[in-house]
Amino acid sequence: MIKETPLTNTARTQVYDSARQGFAPLVEFKEIWRYRDLIFFLVRRDVTARYKRSVLGVAWTMLNPLGMMIILSVVFSQVFRMEMEGYPAYVLSALITWTFFSQASSSAINALVWGGDLLQRIYIPRSAFAVSAIGTGLVNLLFSLVPLLAVTIAIGIPLHPTLLLVPAAIIPIVMFSLGVGLLISTIGIYFVDVVEMYQVLLAAWFYLTPIIYPLEILPESVQGWLWLNPMVHLVELFRNLVFYGVLPPLQEWLVSFAIAGGTLLIGWLIFTGKSDEFAYRT
Amino acid sequence: MNLPTVPEPSPRNNASHPLGDDGVVIQLQNVTVRYRVPRERFRTFKEFAIRRVQGRVQFEDLLALDNVSLVVRRGEVMGLVGANGAGKTTLLRLVARVMRPTLGRVVVIGRVAPLLAMGAGFHPELTGRENVYLNGTLLGYTRQQIEGCFDEIVDFAELRNFIDAPLRTYSSGMMARLGFAVATAVMPEILIVDEVLSVGDIAFQEKSAARIREFREAGATILLVSHGMDTIRKMCSRAAWLLHGEVMEVGEAEGVVEQFEKFMEVD
Numbered sequence: 228m229i230k231e232t233p234l235t236n237t238a239r240t241q242v243y244d245s246a247r248q249g250f251a252p253l254v255e256f257k258e259i260w261r262y263r264d265l266i267f268f269l270v271r272r273d274v275t276a277r278y279k280r281s282v283l284g285v286a287w288t289m290l291n292p293l294g295m296m297i298i299l300s301v302v303f304s305q306v307f308r309m310e311m312e313g314y315p316a317y318v319l320s321a322l323i324t325w326t327f328f329s330q331a332s333s334s335a336i337n338a339l340v341w342g343g344d345l346l347q348r349i350y351i352p353r354s355a356f357a358v359s360a361i362g363t364g365l366v367n368l369l370f371s372l373v374p375l376l377a378v379t380i381a382i383g384i385p386l387h388p389t390l391l392l393v394p395a396a397i398i399p400i401v402m403f404s405l406g407v408g409l410l411i412s413t414i415g416i417y418f419v420d421v422v423e424m425y426q427v428l429l430a431a432w433f434y435l436t437p438i439i440y441p442l443e444i445l446p447e448s449v450q451g452w453l454w455l456n457p458m459v460h461l462v463e464l465f466r467n468l469v470f471y472g473v474l475p476p477l478q479e480w481l482v483s484f485a486i487a488g489g490t491l492l493i494g495w496l497i498f499t500g501k502s503d504e505f506a507y508r509t
Numbered sequence: 510m511n512l513p514t515v516p517e518p519s520p521r522n523n524a525s526h527p528l529g530d531d532g533v534v535i536q537l538q539n540v541t542v543r544y545r546v547p548r549e550r551f552r553t554f555k556e557f558a559i560r561r562v563q564g565r566v567q568f569e570d571l572l573a574l575d576n577v578s579l580v581v582r583r584g585e586v587m588g589l590v591g592a593n594g595a596g597k598t599t600l601l602r603l604v605a606r607v608m609r610p611t612l613g614r615v616v617v618i619g620r621v622a623p624l625l626a627m628g629a630g631f632h633p634e635l636t637g638r639e640n641v642y643l644n645g646t647l648l649g650y651t652r653q654q655i656e657g658c659f660d661e662i663v664d665f666a667e668l669r670n671f672i673d674a675p676l677r678t679y680s681s682g683m684m685a686r687l688g689f690a691v692a693t694a695v696m697p698e699i700l701i702v703d704e705v706l707s708v709g710d711i712a713f714q715e716k717s718a719a720r721i722r723e724f725r726e727a728g729a730t731i732l733l734v735s736h737g738m739d740t741i742r743k744m745c746s747r748a749a750w751l752l753h754g755e756v757m758e759v760g761e762a763e764g765v766v767e768q769f770e771k772f773m774e775v776d
Contacts, residue, residue, distance in 0.1 A: 240698070243606055245615040265646035272643055276634040279675075349626040350606035351647060506608035507544055 251499040258352035265351065269359035273334075274366050288370040292323050296378065299439055311441065313470070316379045320469040321438040321462045323371040328404045328458065329429050331364030335408030339505070340415040340422055346505050353502035354495075357412065361405050368397065375469065387472025395480075396465045399487035403461060406490030409498035416504050436462055457486045533618075534699060534730050535581035535604055540613035542599050542754075544571040573599040575754040576613070583698075586731040588745035588762055590738070590769050595751040597734045601625060601701050604732060619698025619730070622648070628688030633677035637668055637687060640676050644691045658694045665716075666690035682710060689717050696724055702733045738766050 248254070259266070278284045296319045304314060311317060338356035339346075346353065372393070379386065414421045436458045442450055453459055460483045467473045574596045581587045589597045602608045603615050605623040630647045631640050641662055645655040655662075663672050666686040676684065693700075700721065725731055735741055741748055741762055748765040750757045752772075758765050 240618060241620055243615070243617040245603075245609050245613075248609075262646070262649070264650075264652040267652070268639075268643045268646050272632055272635060272639070275639075276632050279634045345626075345629055345647070347602070347607060349623055349629055349647060350649075503609050506602065 251502070252496050255352055255354055255495075255499045255502070259354060259358060262352050262355055265355055266359045266362060269355070270362040270366060273359070273363040285370070288367045289374045292319060292326060292371045293374045293378070295322060295326075296374075303439060313379075313382055313384050316375070316382055316384055317441070317466070317470055318439055319375050319378055320466045321436070323368060323375060324400055324462050324465045325433065325436065325438050325458070326371070327364045327368045328400060328407075328461075329433070330367070331361045331401075331404045332408040332411065333425070333429070334363070335360035335405070336412045336415055336422055336425065339408075339412035340419060353505055354409065354498060357405060357408050357498075360408065361401060364404065365397075365401060379469070384470070385472070387468070389468040389472050389474055392468050392474070393465070396461075396468055396483075399483040400461050400465070402487035402491040403457060406487070406492070406494035409494035410490075413494075413498045413501050416501065432456070432458065438462065457490070460486060532583040533580055534583045535579070535618075535732070536614075536616045537577055537579045537600075537603070537610075538614040538616075540574055540577045540603065540610045540615060541572065542574040542596075542603070542608070543611040544573055545569075572754045574603075574610070577751075577754070577756050579749060579756060579759065581730055581732065583730055584725075584728050585747055586725060586733060586745045588741040588748035588765075589732065589734045589751060590736075590741060590748055590766065591751035592773070594753075596754040597751055598625075598703070599754075600751070601703060601732065601734060604699070605701055617699065620649070620695075621699045621701060622692055622695075622697035623701040624689075624692055625701060625703045627692050628684055631676055631684065631688070634675055636675055637663075637672040637679070641672075641687065641691055644688065645694070648692060650695060654695060662687075662690045662694050665694075665720075667713075682713070686713055689713075693717075693720055693724070696727060696729060698729060700724055700729055700731045702731060702735075738770060741766055 274285065274288075278287050281287060283290065296315055299318050299322070300315045303318075304310075335357035338360055339353075345351070376386070411421060411425050435453065435456055437453070442453065442459070442463075445453065460479065464475055464479060464483050467475045467479075577596075577600070579600075589600065591597050599608075601623070603610055604617055605621055605625070606617070607623075609615075626648065628644065630643050632643065635643065638659075641659065642652065642655055646652065663669055666683075666689070668683060668687060671679065671683065679687070702721065721731065731744075733741070733744060745762040747760060748762040749759045750765050750769045757772075758768055
């Protein structure tokens with residue numbers, strides 16, 4: 228635990244005492260705040276470096292979901308003959324939230340489990356990589372709101388005033404993604420297999436979430452079970468605001484925040500409790 | 510240069526704080542680092558889980574450091590000698606806060622600049638400028654601090670004309686120079702040097718050695734690991750010899766090096 232002691236000559240000296248650890252979850256939180264500039268530059272690196280050599284650059288963050296949407300729309304309207312008004316916007320509104328969740332949580336896990344070299348050479352708050360992965364995902368998510376709005380307008384769906392509440396619906400998705408990322412990477416310290424398993428799990432999870440199909444096409448008995456999937460709540464919250472223009476009932480907000488907050492809390496407690504192990508596992 | 514001194518002990522801490530006014534900046538008290546490694550590799554989770562439940566997983570304790578106590582005072586240049594695997598790097602990691610001891614206590618007073626992490630996080634696609642900021646914040650500087658000494662970093666690394674070119678166009682010498690310049694941009698109270706006095710070409714080697722000397726004269730404490738016994742003799746005031754995670758000898762550099770060399774010859 229680092230403590231700063233004011234000195235007479237205005238300089239501050241850090242005192243590190245391994246025996247005085249403090250309450251790890253709280254200490255880690257303070258450390259992340261102290262290293263906020265690092266988070267900023269890590270996010271900037273991930274956003275810019277990825278596209279630096281491509282011609283279209285950052286535009287890819289918008290073109291990617293757009294391409295996915297076109298493929299899914301064609302497949303589902305032409306091949307499966309699914310009739311639904313405004314299907315492209317329907318898919319896209321859930322697709323960008325799903326993409327955020329799957330990418331942010333996976334890259335948090337990869338950075339922590341495979342990017343360990345750095346964590347063994349210098350001290351940085353261990354959760355910095357996970358937090359910055361979420362930050363990068365958030366930037367990409369904001370970018371992909373542009374094609375979402377463009378498609379919504381293009382196919383003649385009115386822009387609902389509920390769009391203004393979108394930031395509030397993004398918060399639980401961010402919290403949930405960070406929580407899952409921290410949980411899986413903590414397990415990943417002990418069993419790297421879990422990281423691979425997570426990718427498979429994500430593929431199944433995608434189909435267990437009403438992203439490309441409406442929840443209503445499922446038999447009612449199945450629908451009830453599906454609500455046990457946290458992502459159903461988070462995706463529907465977002466989709467209600469963006470696609471249907473419906474203000475979700477207070478109960479749905481509470482459930483979403485409770486699920487997300489609980490996941491983050493558990494993830495944070497377990498991760499910070501075990502984070503010293505990262506330096507011990509080579 | 511106005512150097513920070515040891516913090517005035519607050520009355521509350523007086524009793525428990527191990528460091529008094531005797532200028533101790535690094536203290537290791539009975540430090541043990543034990544890596545716990547499974548005796549056999551389990552390739553899958555399933556295999557491990559089954560064996561674990563059956564109670565058939567055996568762990569092997571690997572003692573990287575075994576009950577080590579060491580004190581370094583302000584302004585000292587302390588050399589660490591020992592064969593590979595003796596625990597030198599683990600000791601440096603403890604001081605750099607990278608890991609916590611399994612047992613015992615580590616107290617470090619002052620900002621530590623680990624020269625083990627020069628160029629940490631360098632990204633080939635980013636420009637030199639962007640890398641300075643990324644690398645600097647990884648080392649714990651704030652954005653403001655880096656802005657304040659940015660020109661000095663670039664000039665010291667002699668990269669004024671290349672700073673906005675992507676790092677992948679740099680030679681390895683240029684990268685090393687940039688890494689060194691960032692790592693030493695703000696004078697630390699404690700400098701950890703791991704065999705890196707050979708950075709870049711001869712001219713830059715002299716320049717970096719001069720900067721480290723400058724820090725030493727200004728009162729910085731230096732922890733130096735080297736396999737070059739001449740370097741240890743020349744640079745260090747004291748030295749510690751580690752063997753299989755235990756401290757064999759601590760004392761005046763000349764004497765410790767002599768004993769270590771004698772031991773290595775016999776071996």
